Amino acid sequence: MLGFLVRLLPFWVREPLLIVVGSVLGVRIMYLAVHDRDRVAAGIGAVFLVFTAVRIHAVVRALRARRNPSPAAPADGAAVDAAAQAQAQAQAQAQAQPQAQVGGGPRPGPGTPEKDHNAWGQAVAAVALFGALAAALWVAPHVMPSDVSTSPRPASCSDGAHEELPKVYKQTPRPVTGEELCKVLNRPDLAELLGTPGETATAASGTSNTAPLTDGKVALPEAEVTFDTFTVNVSATYNDLTTDQYVKLMKFGDETDIKTLTVRGRPAVFASAHTMKLEINLGNGGSGGPVEQGPLARTLTVALDRDDRGGYCDITVWSESGALPDDSALLDIAGKVLPRIPGQPVR
Numbered sequence: 001m002l003g004f005l006v007r008l009l010p011f012w013v014r015e016p017l018l019i020v021v022g023s024v025l026g027v028r029i030m031y032l033a034v035h036d037r038d039r040v041a042a043g044i045g046a047v048f049l050v051f052t053a054v055r056i057h058a059v060v061r062a063l064r065a066r067r068n069p070s071p072a073a074p075a076d077g078a079a080v081d082a083a084a085q086a087q088a089q090a091q092a093q094a095q096a097q098p099q100a101q102v103g104g105g106p107r108p109g110p111g112t113p114e115k116d117h118n119a120w121g122q123a124v125a126a127v128a129l130f131g132a133l134a135a136a137l138w139v140a141p142h143v144m145p146s147d148v149s150t151s152p153r154p155a156s157c158s159d160g161a162h163e164e165l166p167k168v169y170k171q172t173p174r175p176v177t178g179e180e181l182c183k184v185l186n187r188p189d190l191a192e193l194l195g196t197p198g199e200t201a202t203a204a205s206g207t208s209n210t211a212p213l214t215d216g217k218v219a220l221p222e223a224e225v226t227f228d229t230f231t232v233n234v235s236a237t238y239n240d241l242t243t244d245q246y247v248k249l250m251k252f253g254d255e256t257d258i259k260t261l262t263v264r265g266r267p268a269v270f271a272s273a274h275t276m277k278l279e280i281n282l283g284n285g286g287s288g289g290p291v292e293q294g295p296l297a298r299t300l301t302v303a304l305d306r307d308d309r310g311g312y313c314d315i316t317v318w319s320e321s322g323a324l325p326d327d328s329a330l331l332d333i334a335g336k337v338l339p340r341i342p343g344q345p346v347r
Contacts, residue, residue, distance in 0.1 A: 182206030
């Protein structure tokens with residue numbers, strides 16, 4: 001179909017078009033062949049260049065025939081020359097007929113040279129048009145970023161505008177919501193802080209919960225951002241438990257590798273504990289399996305204020321493989337996240 005449409009074009013449009021397309025493709029393929037050392041591509045590029053050379057030769061012969069018309073064409077003349085001469089004669093007759101009707105001037109005689117401005121105009125216009133298209137196709141891969149459509153976009157926090165907050169979140173001062181925590185945690189440099197700068201967040205969410213066994217009187221918002229390697233969870237508990245009391249409770253729990261420290265002038269503690277793994281079988285009436293021990297998680301707990309008057313923020317990191325980042329990664333995340341939590345200024 002494309003070949004049929006090309007053949008319908010006039011000679012002085014079709015040939016420059018084929019020359020431009022053939023030369024651009026030939027040079028481009030030859031460049032890629034030399035860069036990649038591909039012999040097959042080099043052969044294809046050579047075919048395009050030879051095809052272009054043949055078309056250029058045909059155009060040159062047609063131009064010479066128009067400039068030096070002869071009464072009889074040679075026996076071995078190409079069909080391109082005959083077509084060019086026939087088109088030139090038709091154009092000359094079309095130009096002479098209006099002049100004869102209005103008496104605007106003498107009719108050209110047999111020896112009068114033909115005007116080539118129409119052919120040259122068509123050729124120049126075709127070369128300019130398709131040259132611009134070829135240049136655009138050539139430059140586009142270098143101008144446009146190559147990863148616009150291939151690279152996945154980072155996950156964004158879900159819109160919690162219509163979420164019905166528990167009553168405790170309406171008190172004064174109001175606790176931070178899960179949506180606000182998610183926006184603070186889902187930073188563009190979070191993967192770099194974790195030591196995996198090439199990763200992109202695959203999931204991000206925030207929930208405005210309350211602490212269990214508190215009858216909805218203790219706010220417990222949390223946010224979670226997931227990468228291919230690590231998962232980061234940040235939660236804030238608004239109770240009266242101080243960090244010192246929390247460390248004493250750890251001695252009766254399953255926490256290990258406990259280490260106290262100070263973060264941004266606030267009491268803090270490092271601890272490790274295994275996560276819980278729960279499997280739900282949807283094919284068996286929705287029954288769930290037993291709760292199993294999940295991968296090890298590392299948590300940095302920081303008091304909500306310097307005076308440690310109650311309440312704390314947990315920053316937890318884990319991975320399915322069981323690998324954990326250095327404690328410095330949690331400290332870096334705390335240094336970026338804690339100052340940006342709404343309603344929690346450093347005192």
